[in-house]
Amino acid sequence: MSTATAFETVIGLEVHVELKTETKIFCGCKTTFGSPPNTNVCPVCLGHPGTLPVLNRHAVELALKAALALNCRVNQDCKFDRKNYFYPDLPKGYQISQYDKPVGEHGYLEIEVGGEVKRIGITRVHLEEDAGKSSHAADGTHTLVDYNRTGVPLIEIVSEPDIRTPEEARLYLEGIKAIMQYCEISDVRMEEGSLRCDANISLRPAGQREFGQKTELKNMNSFRNVERGLQYEVARQTEILQGGGSVSQETRRFDEATQTTVLMRTKEEAHDYRYFPEPDLVRLRIDDVWLDNLRQELPELPAARRRRFISDFGLPTYDAGVLTSDLAIANYFDAVVAAGAEPKSASNWIMGDVLAYLNNRNLSIVESPVSPQRLAGLIAEIAAETISIKQAKDVLQVMFGTGKDAKTVIREQGMEQISDASTLTPIIDEVIANNEKSVSDYLNGKEKALGALVGQTMKATKGKANPGLVNKLIIQRLRERS
Numbered sequence: 001m002s003t004a005t006a007f008e009t010v011i012g013l014e015v016h017v018e019l020k021t022e023t024k025i026f027c028g029c030k031t032t033f034g035s036p037p038n039t040n041v042c043p044v045c046l047g048h049p050g051t052l053p054v055l056n057r058h059a060v061e062l063a064l065k066a067a068l069a070l071n072c073r074v075n076q077d078c079k080f081d082r083k084n085y086f087y088p089d090l091p092k093g094y095q096i097s098q099y100d101k102p103v104g105e106h107g108y109l110e111i112e113v114g115g116e117v118k119r120i121g122i123t124r125v126h127l128e129e130d131a132g133k134s135s136h137a138a139d140g141t142h143t144l145v146d147y148n149r150t151g152v153p154l155i156e157i158v159s160e161p162d163i164r165t166p167e168e169a170r171l172y173l174e175g176i177k178a179i180m181q182y183c184e185i186s187d188v189r190m191e192e193g194s195l196r197c198d199a200n201i202s203l204r205p206a207g208q209r210e211f212g213q214k215t216e217l218k219n220m221n222s223f224r225n226v227e228r229g230l231q232y233e234v235a236r237q238t239e240i241l242q243g244g245g246s247v248s249q250e251t252r253r254f255d256e257a258t259q260t261t262v263l264m265r266t267k268e269e270a271h272d273y274r275y276f277p278e279p280d281l282v283r284l285r286i287d288d289v290w291l292d293n294l295r296q297e298l299p300e301l302p303a304a305r306r307r308r309f310i311s312d313f314g315l316p317t318y319d320a321g322v323l324t325s326d327l328a329i330a331n332y333f334d335a336v337v338a339a340g341a342e343p344k345s346a347s348n349w350i351m352g353d354v355l356a357y358l359n360n361r362n363l364s365i366v367e368s369p370v371s372p373q374r375l376a377g378l379i380a381e382i383a384a385e386t387i388s389i390k391q392a393k394d395v396l397q398v399m400f401g402t403g404k405d406a407k408t409v410i411r412e413q414g415m416e417q418i419s420d421a422s423t424l425t426p427i428i429d430e431v432i433a434n435n436e437k438s439v440s441d442y443l444n445g446k447e448k449a450l451g452a453l454v455g456q457t458m459k460a461t462k463g464k465a466n467p468g469l470v471n472k473l474i475i476q477r478l479r480e481r482s
Ligand SMILES: [Zn+2]
Pocket: 024, 027, 028, 029, 040, 041, 042, 043, 044, 045, 046, 151
């Protein structure tokens, strides 16, 4: 085989999403994140003998909403199954999950890559309970286990192997996250583990139909790390294959410190989970009325909102993508426009100064000290030419710091832009009189000399003159002279 064989990357993702319910899936324990260890537990979620699970209706509803929003076919007659395995964080010795009748199947999610819409198939969405959390001591002497997470409702979203690049994987995850957030299915906080992702990745010679040997990638705790971990795997597997070797079936984890993937375990043989129907729960029948009600409760989804921002507000695709990637940002933008701001200006301010300020302080947009109405107020002052864009940037910083509105800040700082010719003309005349060299340069065709005259005028007005008007007035004045 030649060493220059081109390979195609094949990626499939398994995403676990914790559902935003008050209580666990089979008992009344709280799902609150960050409680002291083993305080949100009861005999049911600790797997004591003789206890029985009671299904949380809200968890089912959120799982169904996810299935609908991901364009799945809903199994209206579905059931739960036991997945048997032994691990200390699983006190029952089995996990209640769904095997052959998940809530949703055969769905898809659309992503936009390089200006093209691409459909990524979704094999299934199933509902299950989360396991506890083990913390292994660094010196290997002991392991601590916290059962607060045991029984927290989860959905697992399994994609088809339709993803071809690490970038597509990130876009797919961003799409899943946005949908979960818009539909209030989960708070999707990757750092708190309410969204987790595992990836399967393999390479095959371009044009070959059958899949190559895949590796499984775990422990990627941010979208960026998913992309980097996959990039590293593509390079690693390419090198092996180019060298005539073969990739072995193994589970690897992304190592943040070295930005590489390291071997966790080789897969000796497939697990046999001995799935069987959960005898403690009846089959779950989802009637048409229930399903229709849930369908009607779905909000405007991210893709629809993106299209609306483009068609109704004329935003570039890029802007629409950034603004709709997060529900709160999309709502903020809508509110700024509703308060009268020109959409593209609103988009520029939000994507630029507003998000930069918030990101620096680790604030979400709902915590912004500047409300959408106040941002619209600032944009109105620019539109009215009271202040320049450059001044507006300073005004916005003061607004962030003080919570005051734009008008007040402009007045207090004495920043009103001088936009009337009668005030500016005498100043300009003086500048012209004192800068004979620049004047003659300009009159001799050196366009650049005009900049010096504008600069002098701005200086004379302490930056308050409307630069556009100054430009116009100077040219007019010089024409009158020549
Ligand atoms: Zn419990």
